[in-house]
Amino acid sequence: MTVRYVGTVRRYGVSALLATSLAFTMTACGGDDGGSAKQDSGKESSVPAGSTGSPAGDGKTVPDTSKILVTAKGEKGIDMVIYAAKRDSGGFLTVSGEFKNTTSQGYTTPNAWMGQEKDVAASGNSVAAMTLVDSKEKKRHYVLRDTDNRPLTTSGFEPYIKEGGSLPFFAQFPAPPTTTTTVDLQFPGFPNTPIEIS
Template identity: 65%
Template sequence: MTVKGDKGLDMIIHGAKRDSGGFLTVTGEFKNSASSRVTTPLEWSGNEEAVAGTGPSLAGMTLVDSRDKKRYYVLRDTDNRPLTTTSYDSGIDAGKSLSFFAQFPAPAQGTSEVDLQFPGFTTATIEIS
């Protein structure tokens, strides 16, 4: 699934996979379809003070389970670092991509799709495998 974003960036979602440990991992890539380098927005990292010190991340990504009316945030490790792609370059050159992953708590077993929300992109409904 491809979601068009601001400034010529496309978010290509490869999948959302539930694992036996109770986690859900979303994978994909951001592709720059513009004719020049695009600077990644600061909003991608989220606005939490705890993750601000970790550098660029995708901690601003959330999942919404409309069925159970729950929002899920990117998980953190024991040092409060987000379990997502981090420390990437602040821009993506024309025609290039940035692969990503983001790990969340898994929604209830009966939930088969969630809405992915990320700054600069429209909401995307994705299926859980």
């Protein structure tokens, strides 16, 4: 075997190795792009159609819409639809639903939805002004707070609901006694709304 032949073989071997490495690199990059696109589309799908603001991971829970407990008609064509008021084992009561803009114009959510507490208002737009009244026990329940005094409710959303759009929400309260099966939900801009606890 001549030196010239060995040199030729080496050159072809290096070229083949480089071509294989380049093909592998391009395939890997293409795979990453596809993965990113899938992740982005997944994030988009977590936001309900017609809603505004950030995905569900930022406090926007997507409620089970298979059953409607009650619909309250609010000001300027805004409906508050309640889907559930559920107790959990930790002694909490979670109310979930959505605000629906039934008009052909956009709706700016009022500051009154946040309540009047400065610490709560500092956490951004929320529905912290929501309260539950237990007429049987003669008690009013406010939205719970975490250790940093942030409300345990949907927060940080854009203060605008486009025409025909909706804003899903949840609010967590101390659970009333098990003997209480109905409470009145009170929220600025809406009438007193009795809801059944499940």
